Amino acid sequence: MAQSTQEKETANTLERTPLYDCAVELNARMTPFSGWEMPVQFSSIAQEHHAVRNAAGMFDVSHMGKFFFKGKNLIEQLQTLVPSDLSRLQPAEAQYTVLLNANGGILDDIIVYSQGKDDSGDELCMAIVNAATRSRDKAWIVAQLEDSGIEFQDLSKDKVLLALQGPEAVSKLQPLVVADLSSMKPFGHLQASVCGKMGFVARTGYTGEDGFELMVDSETGVKLWRSLLDAGVTPCGLGCRDTLRLEAAMALYGQDITQSTTPLEAGLSWLVHLDRKGQFIGREALETQKQNGIKRKLVGLEMEGRRIARHHYPVVSNGQSVGEVTSGSWSPTLEKAIALAYVPAELSKPGQTVEVEIRGKTYPGVVVKKPFYRSPHKPKKS
Template identity: 45%
Template structure:
């Protein structure tokens, strides 16, 4: 019997840097990615207190060009991208007609086109979805993911570190705004965005510029950070992860990202009617944050119960390095109130809802 070889994992342009730094590399969304270097807790604290550097080059970049580019993006995403100014980014969901979630994305409005940044695991699915639902529009949809590397420099010292290598005045760059400029002579899209709850930047550079830029920022004091701490940081910040809080069976309203859903926008988007109905008739489930009061750490897919009856499922959970408490997110029935049990290894453990985000940085 012939065994079919598993498809080779992708490697980002920073793979050799991770190897040299002694990273523990694991398969993630079809890529060989660093899960940690020094350790999740130390890396998490570096981002909260100083600055951390992430390789997120596995993310996908899809560009919409042509006379109907804006119309196409409007049809596909929940945010009204007509409200975006050139040089501004917006967080949005992509939905099926049912209201279920295809992906959560960032939309960048360029002078002549739109860049939609998609999750790595969804790249092929998203591009197929985009093409399927833009029939009749004069638009070119190009997957340009292989033309870019993406580094995220995050933390309170991120601006100070980056400012030493760019002529762009970063102090004037607002949250969710971006500029095209240079970092140490390398062409870069400098975006004040992130997935950690801290101030910081995402830097889109050409693949051959990724390793020199990585080494430069590490030498300037940024700590390399892996996917492990990326997850604990985003969870403390109450941010959704596709495949956990969001999936085809969960709408953006249920996942608590209604701020990214503009039901009133004139250009109809896929899933709009289903989401309008859901808003009028009520949610089938809702996302809540919680803290575990008993012993144990809640994990993805642990059941949530009230009086022995299952009322939902944990979507994400961890021991919070910042709070020193076990925290989590769960999708539960709308009638669930402020306390419930999380079933950890067949044992019900008390938990109480907590306001999101768990952690909010002090603004300057």
């Protein structure tokens, strides 16, 4: 419903990234997304999906929130905002984590990049947050860090963020970057010359494949896009980004994880380091939930046949609605209908069968181990 309302708005009410003209030049199909006019596809979703799995694809993700932090005891201050232990982060390392409310509900999922210290001894960090939650995240973080002495900058509209993903990502990007990309570990990052100007390069992504996310100024971003296009990289839209991340069972904020779900319910317990750190927002709620046991869990479902279980479709067991599908699609790689859904804990083990109600009828699905797809191309973390 929100999207159809957005479609009625004039183009002038939507933000455009510095790469907007590059997408229009390629006749991309544009769509409103979180207040931005973004490319949903350039050719076909399946074609772009397979390009990322088998070669290399690039995405304009400049709509994402980009926050910069600077100050004394910065990591110690950020520790109170997330359930993950950031103290173990070394410079040039990053941590995927979540912001929580007091009830342990997820305000957003983010990546924190530790950038070490500057000459004055101040610690430096970057954080990438979701586009739809950027303004809320900013207000919440600023409120939490009030009187901390931490300097905060929102670089969201000043920088291009380009994701290059796929098994050929290193070979396609290396000629454009003055740094040894092959030696970078997953979630490693560095400052390097990109197309002749300094930029931020991280070995991260949202597709389940090897790849990089690059943050550069607008002019360099356009140059980088065109250079990668000339090198044979496939331009990709938000459509295949969704099918790729679903195959990798990566959560989508607003659907698979929300303020009403905790990381323990969402299968993100590996982000919660209760035994390694002190107080953080939501700690008491998570401790209570862990002690009492999780009543529902986010699981992977493989549907029998070609029926697709989509967002909000009811999950049924013994004739009763027991849960809800959060994400679902046809998997171009596996050639199966797959979905993520919340189900009671007793139905969460792989091999359990449930049904999904699709247009008034129920169709069987099987709980499977996540992720649905694991890339043979990704380098090891250590």
